[in-house]
Amino acid sequence: MTADRLAQLYRQYGPAIYARCQRLLGDGAAAEDATQETFMRVQRHLDKAPDAQAGLTWIYRVATNYCLNQLRDARLRPEPVAELPDVPGRSLEEALADRDFAVRLLSRMPEKLSAVVWLHLVDGLDQGEVARVLELSRRTVVNRLAEFHERVERFQRKAGV
Amino acid sequence: MRGHLSQWELDALALRALPPEATTEAEAHLEACTRCQQARASLQATHRHFETDVLPRTLPRLRARREGTPPRPRWVWLLAPAAALGVALAVLPHWRSSSPEPLPPEYSIKGGPLLRVFARQGERVEEAHEGAVLSPGDALRFVVEPAGLPYLLVVSLDGSGGVSVYFPYGGVRSERLSQAAGPVELPGSIVLDAAPGPERVFALFSRVPLERTDVEEVLRALAARGPRALRETRRLPVPADGQASFLLEKP
Structure with missing residues (x-):
């Protein structure tokens, strides 16, 4: 994939990925990191996606699982209660x-x-x-x-x- | 009568990913529903923030990761050109093959993991020691001995409070080393910029990955205490299983 194509995909889908990650992680810096990680994992799928709906499906799948795993990792979890x-x-x-x-x-x-x-x-x-x-x-x-x-x-x- | 728009529908609408009929239906709902209008406005604000603030900062890092080369940051992180690499490697293999000399205690906790720093100044490559005075344009390479601890995060803090992650470069958490014993040479070099004053590099070894955000918080607290604290602090209050650090000064 060329650098131009990568940038094009990131400009197109980056806002949706970022919004998804921020919604899950509730923190700007963590959402930003998760956005990059998610994009790196889905970029090939986005490149081959037949339409934006297919691309969004990949984003939801990967971002949701990645961010929920981050939360489960206890780094961003609110204080536990009994x-x-x-x-x-x-x-x-x-x-x-x-x-x-x-x-x-x-x-x-x-x-x-x-x-x-x-x-x-x-x-x-x-x-x-x-x-x-x-x-x-x-x-x-x-x-x-x-x-x-x-x-x-x-x-x-x-x-x- | 349909319910509120789901998060999926809002995201798809913003991405123009809904089929035409669904788009018409969603737009008609939005005209009549204050709650969904607010949700869409909030989403649009998040998108604007991404486009104006997040994208410019993160796109270079993504390009670099995709190409397998680190991006240009505050410090220029280069893959050493062939000639300089030849000089640097001439030093490092020699170091590996000889019996390890006892290292100054400031590099490490006794018996624990180690950090060694090699500085290239012009054509000369030498091991740098705590407090070394270096110049803009000098390049550093790191060699670590993990002492059985598999994960490493190398960060630095300078006198102006600037934080950098050197290994994994630009990463968000510790990375697993290729081996947990014996000397490991970290990839790439750091070329020093012209910003004067102290800079301390912390090598954080651990059994599980450390998160950059947690370490950054601690570094910023240290920076707030001033340059003297930066010079004197050799360990960070983070859950690393072993630490080593190195101070350099730029006049």
Whole structure:
């Protein structure tokens, strides 16, 4: 790939990658680093993508997994608490609009659930879009969301909520 | 009646990645929905910040990574040209084959990992020691002995508070060395710029990668204490399993 083509792809897709990473990591410097890492990983796919929608799919897939792994690495995680964060008077979906809450909750979940939950419940993608982005079957997405909800209910039962 | 636009739809709209029908539907929703208008405005602001601030800084680094050569930073980081490389390597193999001399304690914790610095001044290459006075245009190369610690992050802090990552060059975290024992020559050279005053290089060895952002925070705190603190501080309060540092001065 020529330097000009690299620059062209970065100018075209860089804003979307950066916005995605900032949304997940909530920190300017970390989002900037993640943007570069994500771009280096997807640049060949972006170069060959038949259209911008395919390019965005790659960005979502790679950036979401990369950033969630960064969070799991505990470098950017909010201070841990012993119990599930309290969400009185709000549905789980409403509570997940709070990034800090979403990160703390997902840190207690198995890795395979995080990307599915974030894309569907935080970003608002429907199950079909989640399946396409993560290259999973829709059934797998449905099953993982069900598992997530079961785990949340178990936490709440333990906490007496 | 449809719900709010998802993050995907907002991103795709900005990228012109939605099919025509979906674009029309999304635009119609935006006209009537304050919440989604705000979300789009926020996204547009993030995009503008990227274009004006982030892209100019990061595109050179990406080009350099793609080409396998480090970019030009505050310090010029070059691959040594063939002639100078010949001179430098003439020194380094000799150093490797001879019995290692005991190193001054300022390079290392006794029994721990080591950092050795070689300076090329003109055609002459010599090992530089703590406090060495060097000139703009002089080039440095690093040789480390990791003492079994697989990861390394080499950073520097100068008197004006400037932070650089020398290994992996421009990287965001420690990189695994090619070997965890024996001398390892780090790739590339640093050519000193004209900025005067002290500069300290810290070699941070660890069992797991250290994040640049964590180390930068500590370096900035050190810089705030002034040049004297920079000259006197040989270890950083970071979770490295071994450290070595080297001070140089530019008049």
